[in-house]
Amino acid sequence: MSLEHFKNRNIGTQHYTTIDVGHTPVGAMQTFTQVAKRTVKGELFVGLWVTLREMINALFKGDMATVKYPFEKLPISPRYRAIHDMLRLLESGSYRCIGCGLCEKICISNCISMDTRYDENQRKEVSEYTINFGRCIFCGYCAEVCPELAIVHGPRYENASEQRAGFSLFEDMLTPIDKLNLQQEYDGFGAISPNADDNIKKTPLAY
Amino acid sequence: MSEVQTVENMVTISIDGAQYQAKEGEYILNAARANDVFIPAICYLTRCSPTLACRICLVEADGKQVYSCNAKVKEGMEVTTSTPTILEERRAIMEVYDVNHPLQCGVCDKSGECELQNYTLEIGVDSQSYMIPDTKRETTNWSSVLHYDPGLCIVCERCTTVCKDMIGDAAITTAKRGGADLDKGYKESMPKDAYAMWNKLQKSVIAPSNGTEFTNCSDCGECLAVCPVGALVSRDFVYKSNAWELKRIPAVAAHSSDGAQIYYEVKHGSIEDRTEKIYRVTNEWNFVSLDGSARFAYDFENRGADNTGVKKDSTAFAAALEAFKKAETIRFNAMITNEEALMLQTLKEKMGLKLYNPEVRAFQKFLGYYIAASGSSLYSTDTDAIMKKSDFVIAVGTALRHDSPALKYAFNNVQKLNKGAGLYFHPIADTLIAGFGKSVETFTHKAGLEEAVLYLILDLFADKEKLPTEVKAYIDSFKTTETQTITEKVEKTIKEMVLNEETGEEEEVSKKVKEDVQKEIIVTTNGLVDLLGGDSSKFDDVFAKMMSKKEAFSLMVGEDFYFHPKAENLAKLVALIEATCNMDVVMTPPKSNALGVALICDLDDTATGYTVGYNENGDFRLSALGDGDLDMPAMNQQEGTLTSMSKRVLPTNAALEYEGYELNDIVKALVGAPEHTIDWTQMLPVSKGFKALAFDTLPNAFTNDGRDNRGYVLDVTRQEVQLPAVEPFDQSVVLEGEIAYRCNPARQFNDFTDKSHEIFETFSLYASPAKAESLGEKVEVVFENGSIVLDVVSDAKMEGDIVKVPDFKAAKDVYGLFGASRYQTVTIRKV
Structure with missing residues (x-):
C-alpha cells in the first residue's frame, strides 16, 4: 500500500492547469480587423435564409418541425437514460435490489450511496439508497452493472429543479406497491439480450 | 550474552x-x-x-x-x-469448491476480497462437472463477536489452524456435516487429489470444540481474519459494507504493548452522516496475529462530549494554558505516542513540571536496574524471534493470557510449531496455558516467590562454570540428598525337583517367582521445586524429557516483576540468567507505549500540587475520551510513533478526522514547538536508541518473506559489566491470606478499550469458578487505603483462590489501591 497520500498535509493547494482558449485580439487594430471580418462575411445571410425557409414551410405548407412541448411529447426510446427507477419483483413485490453495491462502485460521478444492514430474516437489507442527480451524468453504468435488473433508467426526463443538487431516495424511485401491475420491464441498458437463453450453460445439480 | x-x-x-x-x-x-x-x-x-x-x-x-x-x-x-496433470487437479479442486457454494456473491461481505472468487477466476473455472445434494447448514453466532455461516464455508480449516497453532485457544474444530456420500463413480473419473479433498470437505463443517453451540475463547477474532470466504465475519460487520468501499489506514494497535500491525478500515457513517467512521480492523494475518483489543477496540475516537466531533475551543485552550502554568505535575499513562512523550519531557525540562505515571514508572525503574546489572541497554529478544527460533520458553511474573497476547501466542506457537517445551510460573493457575502442549509444565507458586523462580531457572539452565560460586552454593543449599530404601519386585527363576507321578522319576522343573528385594538409592530433592508448588520427585524426569533436543531458550518477564518489592534483585537475577544461561529475555512493557515513555520521559515517583491529567485524573483534565476540560485526539486520530515490545518504533496514521487542539498546540504556546506533532519524530533521543529519522521516511509494511519492515528497531548498546551480585530470595514478601491481583480481563486494557462497542468484558472481579461461587454475586474488596465494590465474574480458565481486580478504568484509581505492588492482601466482603 502506498503511503503517498498520507504525506500530503497541504489540503487545497494542488496545482491546476488552464486549457488553451485561443488567441485574444490585442490592441484596437486587431479588434477592429476581427469585427470587420465577421461583419462582411456572408454567413449571416445563409442563416437568415434557413430561418425564412422554415417559417414559410411551417406557416403555409403545414410542415411543423417542432412539437408543442409540454402539451405534446415525443415517444422515447427504451434505451434513453433518464431518472432511475428501482423495480420490484413482480411475484412478491419485494425489492429487487440486494444491496450488492456494484452500482455504487461503478458510478463514475460517485453520486450513488447506500446503507445496508443485517435484517431480522438474516438477509442483507437496503435500509436507504440515494442518487445525487446534481452530479449524475446519466451514463447508465449502474443499470448495466446491476445483476438483478433492479436499478434501471426510466422515461422521466423532466428533472429541472430550483436547486442545483436534487437527491432521490429509495422510496422516490421504487415502483409504488399499488402500481406493481403497471411496472414495465426495461429493455434498455443492461437488460438481458434477446438470445440470452442460448448463452446459458446449466450448472449440474443433484436435485 | x-x-x-x-x-x-x-x-x-x-x-x-x-x-x-x-x-x-x-x-x-x-x-x-x-x-x-x-x-x-x-x-x-x-x-x-x-x-x-x-x-x-x-x-x-x-x-x-x-x-x-x-x-x-x-x-x-x-x-x-x-504441469498438465497439476493444472487438471487444480481445476477439479476449484470446481469442487464451487459445488453448492451459493452464487449470491452480491450480498456476501467477502465479495471483492474473496479467495474463492479469486482462485475460481485465476484457474478459469467456467463450467461445473460435479454435483452432490446440498445439506442444510444454519447460520450461527458463536460468541458476542463471531458469526459463522456454514453455507459459505469451504472447510479450509484456516480458522481452526490459527486458533490452535497461533492463538492457543483451540476453541473451534471440524465437526460432522452429515452430508451425502460422494458418488462412487467419481473415484475413477476424478483427479485423485480433488477426490480426496472433496471426500473430506463433504464430511465436515466447523464448530466450537467444547461441544456446545458457543465458543469459550478470548474472542480475538483471528479466525475471522483468516477466513478466505464470507463464512466467518464479525457479528458487528455483517452486511454493513462492501470491502472495496473501505479505505485502509495503516496503523499500530494502540492498547497492548504488542505493537501489532493493523489497518483501520474507514467509510462514511451513513447516507445522512458523512463523517468517516472505522468499520473494522484488518491485519496482515500471515505475519501478525491480533488480540481482541487490537481487532475490536477501534471506535474509541474522541467525538467530543456531545458526540458531534471536536472543534477548536479557544476558551478551553486558554484555560489549559493557565492550568499548565499553574501546574506542578502532569499525570498521564502509557496511551501516548513517543512524540507526545517527548513533548511532556520538554515541558518538564523547560517548565520544571513533574511527570507522574505510576503505570510506567515501575517498568522504567526495573529497566534501569536491568541495564545496570546487564550492561545492555534493552532486553535481548522479541516475540517474532521467539516464534522463529526458540524451542523452550519460560514465562515468569506475567498473566500471559491478559498482559501480553503476543507473548501468549509466541508461547503457544513454540509448543505447536517448534516442537518446543514451556515452563509457566504464576500464582494464578491457568488451565489454558497448561494445555498448550504436552511439554508445558505450570508452577502455581505463592505470590512473592518470583525470586525463587529465577533461582530455580538458574539451577536448571545455568552453565555452572559461569555461575558465581556463592550463587551456586546458595542454589545447592536447597538440594537435599537422602538415601532411600525402596522395595523392588524382581523376577527370579527357581529350579525345583518334582516327582513325576507317571514315571515315578524326579524331574527338574524351572519356575518363575516374584520376590521383593530391598534396594538403596540416592534421591536428590530440589527444595526450590517443592517451594514453588511443584513435585520434586517427579520433576526431574519430566524436565529431562522437556530438555531433550532443545537448543534455543527464551524467558518472558512480566509486570509482576516491576511491581515487586524486590524488583531490583529480580532485575539482577534476570541479568544473571541472561549472562550464565543460554537464554534470551523479553519483557512485557505494561500496556501500549510503556517502553517509549520509559525511554523518553524522566518520570517522577510522586505527584504533588496542582495536577494536569492527560487521560487520567487531575485538577485539569486533557482527555481523548470526550469528558475532559480540553479535548485531545485519541490514538486513532493522530499521527505519531509507538515503541512496541519488539523494540520497534512503529509509525501509526490518523484514521479519523480531528479538528480540535493537540498537545503540540499547547507545547507550542507554552515553550515553542515545531509545526506538526510528527516533526518531533526525528528529535527522539538518539542516546536511548532512537534514530533521527523523519516520520515520513519510515517504512510501514511486511516484506513477502514475512520480515517485519515497519519503522525501525531501537539500537541496543552493550557494555561489558561484572556479573551482578544477587541477593538470596526474601520469603518475607510472600503474601498469605486473601489476595487480589491487579489484572485486566483479556481484550480490556484501558478506558479506550472499554469505550469501544465491540468489547464486552465488564469492570468486575474475576475469579475461578469455585471461588466465584463462594463469593456470590457482588463483593466489596477492601484494601489498606480504600475499597472498591465489584460484581463477581467467573473465569473458567482460572484456578485457585486469588482474585483478579481490573484497572482499565482510570477513574476508579485501582493503581492507587494497589500501590507499589500488583498483589495485595485484601478483605473481601459480600455486598
Whole structure:
C-alpha cells in the first residue's frame, strides 16, 4: 500500500492547469480587423435564409418541425437514460435490489450511496439508497452493472429543479406497491439480450 | 550474552527454470513466496502447521508431485509450478469448491476480497462437472463477536489452524456435516487429489470444540481474519459494507504493548452522516496475529462530549494554558505516542513540571536496574524471534493470557510449531496455558516467590562454570540428598525337583517367582521445586524429557516483576540468567507505549500540587475520551510513533478526522514547538536508541518473506559489566491470606478499550469458578487505603483462590489501591 497520500498535509493547494482558449485580439487594430471580418462575411445571410425557409414551410405548407412541448411529447426510446427507477419483483413485490453495491462502485460521478444492514430474516437489507442527480451524468453504468435488473433508467426526463443538487431516495424511485401491475420491464441498458437463453450453460445439480 | 546466532544456510533451487535462493529447511511454498513466485494455496498459513486441506498448492519437485506447503526445499531442487496433470487437479479442486457454494456473491461481505472468487477466476473455472445434494447448514453466532455461516464455508480449516497453532485457544474444530456420500463413480473419473479433498470437505463443517453451540475463547477474532470466504465475519460487520468501499489506514494497535500491525478500515457513517467512521480492523494475518483489543477496540475516537466531533475551543485552550502554568505535575499513562512523550519531557525540562505515571514508572525503574546489572541497554529478544527460533520458553511474573497476547501466542506457537517445551510460573493457575502442549509444565507458586523462580531457572539452565560460586552454593543449599530404601519386585527363576507321578522319576522343573528385594538409592530433592508448588520427585524426569533436543531458550518477564518489592534483585537475577544461561529475555512493557515513555520521559515517583491529567485524573483534565476540560485526539486520530515490545518504533496514521487542539498546540504556546506533532519524530533521543529519522521516511509494511519492515528497531548498546551480585530470595514478601491481583480481563486494557462497542468484558472481579461461587454475586474488596465494590465474574480458565481486580478504568484509581505492588492482601466482603 502506498503511503503517498498520507504525506500530503497541504489540503487545497494542488496545482491546476488552464486549457488553451485561443488567441485574444490585442490592441484596437486587431479588434477592429476581427469585427470587420465577421461583419462582411456572408454567413449571416445563409442563416437568415434557413430561418425564412422554415417559417414559410411551417406557416403555409403545414410542415411543423417542432412539437408543442409540454402539451405534446415525443415517444422515447427504451434505451434513453433518464431518472432511475428501482423495480420490484413482480411475484412478491419485494425489492429487487440486494444491496450488492456494484452500482455504487461503478458510478463514475460517485453520486450513488447506500446503507445496508443485517435484517431480522438474516438477509442483507437496503435500509436507504440515494442518487445525487446534481452530479449524475446519466451514463447508465449502474443499470448495466446491476445483476438483478433492479436499478434501471426510466422515461422521466423532466428533472429541472430550483436547486442545483436534487437527491432521490429509495422510496422516490421504487415502483409504488399499488402500481406493481403497471411496472414495465426495461429493455434498455443492461437488460438481458434477446438470445440470452442460448448463452446459458446449466450448472449440474443433484436435485 | 547468549544470543543465538543462527546463520541461516541458503540453498539454491530452481522454480520454473529460474534460480532462487531459499533458506534451508523452508517449505517450497514459503520459498516461492519470498522470491515473488506465485503458487496458488488456500489452506496454508505462514506461521502455522500445514493442514493439507486444499491440496491446490500441488507442484512437481524433482519429477515428483508434492504439496508445496509441506515439502521442504533441498539444494538443487527443481520445482515446476504447473504441469498438465497439476493444472487438471487444480481445476477439479476449484470446481469442487464451487459445488453448492451459493452464487449470491452480491450480498456476501467477502465479495471483492474473496479467495474463492479469486482462485475460481485465476484457474478459469467456467463450467461445473460435479454435483452432490446440498445439506442444510444454519447460520450461527458463536460468541458476542463471531458469526459463522456454514453455507459459505469451504472447510479450509484456516480458522481452526490459527486458533490452535497461533492463538492457543483451540476453541473451534471440524465437526460432522452429515452430508451425502460422494458418488462412487467419481473415484475413477476424478483427479485423485480433488477426490480426496472433496471426500473430506463433504464430511465436515466447523464448530466450537467444547461441544456446545458457543465458543469459550478470548474472542480475538483471528479466525475471522483468516477466513478466505464470507463464512466467518464479525457479528458487528455483517452486511454493513462492501470491502472495496473501505479505505485502509495503516496503523499500530494502540492498547497492548504488542505493537501489532493493523489497518483501520474507514467509510462514511451513513447516507445522512458523512463523517468517516472505522468499520473494522484488518491485519496482515500471515505475519501478525491480533488480540481482541487490537481487532475490536477501534471506535474509541474522541467525538467530543456531545458526540458531534471536536472543534477548536479557544476558551478551553486558554484555560489549559493557565492550568499548565499553574501546574506542578502532569499525570498521564502509557496511551501516548513517543512524540507526545517527548513533548511532556520538554515541558518538564523547560517548565520544571513533574511527570507522574505510576503505570510506567515501575517498568522504567526495573529497566534501569536491568541495564545496570546487564550492561545492555534493552532486553535481548522479541516475540517474532521467539516464534522463529526458540524451542523452550519460560514465562515468569506475567498473566500471559491478559498482559501480553503476543507473548501468549509466541508461547503457544513454540509448543505447536517448534516442537518446543514451556515452563509457566504464576500464582494464578491457568488451565489454558497448561494445555498448550504436552511439554508445558505450570508452577502455581505463592505470590512473592518470583525470586525463587529465577533461582530455580538458574539451577536448571545455568552453565555452572559461569555461575558465581556463592550463587551456586546458595542454589545447592536447597538440594537435599537422602538415601532411600525402596522395595523392588524382581523376577527370579527357581529350579525345583518334582516327582513325576507317571514315571515315578524326579524331574527338574524351572519356575518363575516374584520376590521383593530391598534396594538403596540416592534421591536428590530440589527444595526450590517443592517451594514453588511443584513435585520434586517427579520433576526431574519430566524436565529431562522437556530438555531433550532443545537448543534455543527464551524467558518472558512480566509486570509482576516491576511491581515487586524486590524488583531490583529480580532485575539482577534476570541479568544473571541472561549472562550464565543460554537464554534470551523479553519483557512485557505494561500496556501500549510503556517502553517509549520509559525511554523518553524522566518520570517522577510522586505527584504533588496542582495536577494536569492527560487521560487520567487531575485538577485539569486533557482527555481523548470526550469528558475532559480540553479535548485531545485519541490514538486513532493522530499521527505519531509507538515503541512496541519488539523494540520497534512503529509509525501509526490518523484514521479519523480531528479538528480540535493537540498537545503540540499547547507545547507550542507554552515553550515553542515545531509545526506538526510528527516533526518531533526525528528529535527522539538518539542516546536511548532512537534514530533521527523523519516520520515520513519510515517504512510501514511486511516484506513477502514475512520480515517485519515497519519503522525501525531501537539500537541496543552493550557494555561489558561484572556479573551482578544477587541477593538470596526474601520469603518475607510472600503474601498469605486473601489476595487480589491487579489484572485486566483479556481484550480490556484501558478506558479506550472499554469505550469501544465491540468489547464486552465488564469492570468486575474475576475469579475461578469455585471461588466465584463462594463469593456470590457482588463483593466489596477492601484494601489498606480504600475499597472498591465489584460484581463477581467467573473465569473458567482460572484456578485457585486469588482474585483478579481490573484497572482499565482510570477513574476508579485501582493503581492507587494497589500501590507499589500488583498483589495485595485484601478483605473481601459480600455486598
